[in-house]
Amino acid sequence: xxxxxxxxxxxxxxxxxxxxxxxxxxxxxxxxxxxxxxxxxxxxxxxxxxxxxxxxxxxxxxxxxxxxxxxxxxxxxxxxxxxxxxxxxxxxxxxxxxxxxxxxxxxxxxxxxxxxxxxxxxxxxxxxxxxxxxxxxxxxxxxxxxxxxxxxxxxxxxxxxxxxxxxxxxxxxxxxxxxxxxxxxxxxxxxxxxxxxxxxxxxxxxxxxxxxxxxxxxxxxxxxxxxxxxxxxxxxxxxxxxxxxxxxxxxxxxxxxxxxxxxxxxxxxxxxxxxxxxxxxxxxxxxxxxxxxxxxxxxxxxxxxxxxxxxxxxxxxxxxxxxxxxxxxxxxxxxxxxxxxxxxxxxxxxxxxxxxxxxxxxxxxxxxxxxxxxxxxxxxxxxxxxxx
Amino acid sequence: xxxxxxxxxxxxxxxxxxxxxxxxxxxxxxxxxxxxxxxxxxxxxxxxxxxxxxxxxxxxxxxxxxxxxxxxxxxxxxxxxxxxxxxxxxxxxxxxxxxxxxxxxxxxxxxxxxxxxxxxxxxxxxxxxxxxxxxxxxxxxxxxxxxxxxxxxxxxxxxxxxxxxxxxxxxxxxxxxxxxxxxxxxxxxxxxxxxxxxxxxxxxxxxxxxxxxxxxxxxxxxxxxxxxxxxxxxxxxxxxxxxxxxxxxxxxxxxxxxxxxxxxxxxxxxxxxxxxxxxxxxxxxxxxxxxxxxxxxxxxxxxxxxxxxxxxxxxxxxxxxxxxxxxxxxxxxxxxxxxxxxxxxxxxxxxxxxxxxxxxxxxxxxxxxxxxxxxxxxxx
Numbered sequence: 158x159x160x161x162x163x164x165x166x167x168x169x170x171x172x173x174x175x176x177x178x179x180x181x182x183x184x185x186x187x188x189x190x191x192x193x194x195x196x197x198x199x200x201x202x203x204x205x206x207x208x209x210x211x212x213x214x215x216x217x218x219x220x221x222x223x224x225x226x227x228x229x230x231x232x233x234x235x236x237x238x239x240x241x242x243x244x245x246x247x248x249x250x251x252x253x254x255x256x257x258x259x260x261x262x263x264x265x266x267x268x269x270x271x272x273x274x275x276x277x278x279x280x281x282x283x284x285x286x287x288x289x290x291x292x293x294x295x296x297x298x299x300x301x302x303x304x305x306x307x308x309x310x311x312x313x314x315x316x317x318x319x320x321x322x323x324x325x326x327x328x329x330x331x332x333x334x335x336x337x338x339x340x341x342x343x344x345x346x347x348x349x350x351x352x353x354x355x356x357x358x359x360x361x362x363x364x365x366x367x368x369x370x371x372x373x374x375x376x377x378x379x380x381x382x383x384x385x386x387x388x389x390x391x392x393x394x395x396x397x398x399x400x401x402x403x404x405x406x407x408x409x410x411x412x413x414x415x416x417x418x419x420x421x422x423x424x425x426x427x428x429x430x431x432x433x434x435x436x437x438x439x440x441x442x443x444x445x446x447x448x449x450x451x452x453x454x455x456x457x458x459x460x461x462x463x464x465x466x467x468x469x470x471x472x473x474x475x476x477x478x479x480x481x482x483x484x485x486x487x488x489x490x491x492x493x494x495x496x497x498x499x500x501x502x503x504x505x506x507x508x509x510x511x512x513x514x515x516x517x518x519x520x521x522x523x524x525x526x527x528x529x530x531x532x533x534x535x536x537x538x539x540x541x542x543x544x545x
Numbered sequence: 546x547x548x549x550x551x552x553x554x555x556x557x558x559x560x561x562x563x564x565x566x567x568x569x570x571x572x573x574x575x576x577x578x579x580x581x582x583x584x585x586x587x588x589x590x591x592x593x594x595x596x597x598x599x600x601x602x603x604x605x606x607x608x609x610x611x612x613x614x615x616x617x618x619x620x621x622x623x624x625x626x627x628x629x630x631x632x633x634x635x636x637x638x639x640x641x642x643x644x645x646x647x648x649x650x651x652x653x654x655x656x657x658x659x660x661x662x663x664x665x666x667x668x669x670x671x672x673x674x675x676x677x678x679x680x681x682x683x684x685x686x687x688x689x690x691x692x693x694x695x696x697x698x699x700x701x702x703x704x705x706x707x708x709x710x711x712x713x714x715x716x717x718x719x720x721x722x723x724x725x726x727x728x729x730x731x732x733x734x735x736x737x738x739x740x741x742x743x744x745x746x747x748x749x750x751x752x753x754x755x756x757x758x759x760x761x762x763x764x765x766x767x768x769x770x771x772x773x774x775x776x777x778x779x780x781x782x783x784x785x786x787x788x789x790x791x792x793x794x795x796x797x798x799x800x801x802x803x804x805x806x807x808x809x810x811x812x813x814x815x816x817x818x819x820x821x822x823x824x825x826x827x828x829x830x831x832x833x834x835x836x837x838x839x840x841x842x843x844x845x846x847x848x849x850x851x852x853x854x855x856x857x858x859x860x861x862x863x864x865x866x867x868x869x870x871x872x873x874x875x876x877x878x879x880x881x882x883x884x885x886x887x888x889x890x891x892x893x894x895x896x897x898x899x900x901x902x903x904x905x906x907x908x909x910x911x912x913x914x915x916x917x918x919x920x921x922x923x924x925x
Contacts, residue, residue, distance in 0.1 A: 201661060204669035240715045244888060248720040249861035257713075273711035279720060283593050286627070287670050289710050294677050296709040301684050305699045307692040321684045326675040328668075329660045331642065454563040462574055469578035484581045 366447025742823025
């Protein structure tokens with residue numbers, strides 16, 4: 158048992174570096190789930206594009222009416238009339254549309270002169286067309302009401318326009334699709350799970366391996382009465398317990414965060430299976446890294462490059478649907494690709510049927526095959542090094 | 546003397562392989578990953594595709610000529626096409642909707658209704674189209690009831706779908722949010738130059754390293770030693786950032802605008818800030834080397850995070866919610882300098898950023914030199 162006990166002593170010494178990834182991941186998950194808007198179910202929710210409205214025409218009823226109408230139908234983000242600030246807002250997509258009602262617009266419009274609302278948009282985007290429609294609709298109605306509606310004051314005109322625009326088309330939402338799979342909040346948690354578990358386990362397992370592989374320490378333990386087989390076995394048990402511990406902390410935390418939603422989805426066991434497979438993969442990679450690096454600096458470098466690299470290329474940080482085909486073709490040669498693929502498939506399930514589950518099992522098996530291959534390569538490497 | 550100290554310092558720093566990894570190789574790897582991850586999103590022109598919709602071809606639909614004409618006008622191929630229409634029967638329309646082949650199904654009745662499978666922008670546009678029809682209808686009936694003077698003119702006016710919006714632009718640059726990630730990556734690399742500055746302070750303080758002790762007894766002026774070391778660290782840091790910049794511009798084709806000298810000036814100011822930041826931490830945090838490295842990497846990561854390395858619009862959130870932070874955060878200043886070069890024609894904001902960067906660097910350098918000078922050691 159000495160080796161096993163020493164294992165957790167070493168682990169305690171590097172607990173800070175190991176837990177940092179879990180802590181960051183859990184902190185971000187909490188932040189995201191708090192920021193998440195409450196789920197919409199059943200009813201139709203009209204999209205409200207974020208826009209900024211700059212009204213340079215002041216109190217004129219028509220301009221004010223247009224600004225009010227836009228405020229009612231879109232998400233207004235208040236901004237001062239400052240081109241630099243507005244440009245920032247558009248660049249960072251705080252608003253997708255900036256509408257500027259020029260000074261004297263109402264007078265020009267009502268006297269029939271050519272005039273237009275100025276817009277600054279991301280050209281050609283779908284949401285900008287949506288806002289265009291709103292502005293055109295308001296002003297076309299204004300034109301009709303003004304030209305053919307007889308004498309009326311500007312206030313009456315604005316009121317008449319609003320009355321015309323009050324009609325709403327009834328919308329039915331198909332009941333079967335009330336919960337849309339890909340929008341469930343824990344989907345993101347389980348995608349980023351891959352990064353957290355990979356970084357943590359790599360860090361932990363490799364830290365232990367490095368400690369036990371220090372040449373002097375190694376030579377000393379070789380001449381103890383504990384047989385090598387038993388020592389290695391105790392190390393293996395230690396790695397297993399550590400990996401399972403990381404996995405269960407992360408899984409339990411998802412129950413805490415998403416409790417009822419997650420449990421009632423009926424997908425928990427699938428998520429558990431997939432994450433467990435990836436945990437095995439992470440342990441194997443940690444094993445490989447631990448037996449190849451010598452210094453702490455090299456270890457930190459390896460962990461960062463492998464965890465970040467795999468997460469970027471395989472679709473953990475950026476969804477696979479956004480990645481280009483070349484990147485995905487390359488990602489196929491890495492285990493995280495299959496994890497994310499299975500995860501996406503699980504998240505898209507509405508009912509687990511045998512035919513839908515078969516590809517998921519396949520992805521899980523591929524991950525396990527990767528793990529086995531990496532373990533085998535590592536054992537081969539260590540064997541060769543021992544012979545030296 | 547300068548060439549001697551400077552030259553050996555260069556060799557010392559450049560041969561520290563771990564340092565070169567974190568300050569050069571790691572940023573290059575990150576840049577490559579960002580490139581692969583955001584490849585599809587970069588510089589892509591958003592294009593509007595007509596929305597697919599089905600309409601139930603009932604008797605009510607066939608009899609409602611005005612509505613049919615309105616839909617035809619909107620689905621005519623060309624610049625103004627909003628929808629791609631399929632006329633079909635009730636069951637088929639529903640199947641198309643369930644398969645996701647159309648975004649919504651229009652049913653003509655009283656009133657005209659829409660069936661969708663989920664909420665979204667396409668569904669909202671379909672609803673807006675139907676709303677518009679209902680609104681126009683309300684306007685016409687309203688006007689004809691109250692002032693039925695010129696019905697023909699009214700109908701003619703409706704036929705002219707005039708547009709009342711006009712695209713203008715604050716800047717000639719296409720807003721591409723992803724660019725900021727690469728700007729912050731350079732900022733992070735500049736700040737990682739702090740590792741070089743940190744190493745310098747370790748090697749010059751007699752209680753921290755044997756080299757420091759040896760150099761303290763040498764008859765060279767301390768200010769000279771510190772400045773020459775600083776110059777060496779700056780040279781290496783600038784060289785590394787330039788390599789990264791060249792990689793970004795020439796290999797990954799990231800758009801930094803075409804004002805080369807201003808871009809290089811930003812890199813220089815960023816490296817000065819990074820190296821002096823490292824020197825500052827090295828002299829003021831009286832802790833072990835490991836702790837200092839941890840403080841440096843954690844703080845440069847935090848600054849890069851606040852400038853938008855992990856969350857693209859973080860920089861803007863900070864600029865609006867806590868503007869003070871973005872004026873003292875070197876990473877945000879560097880990224881904003883690149884951004885203002887790319888977006889704005891005038892250099893006012895650019896020079897504000899550079900000025901603040903240099904001011905912060907000068908303050909940190911002065912403080913750390915004041916801390917270093919006249920150090921006396923009772924025994925070593």
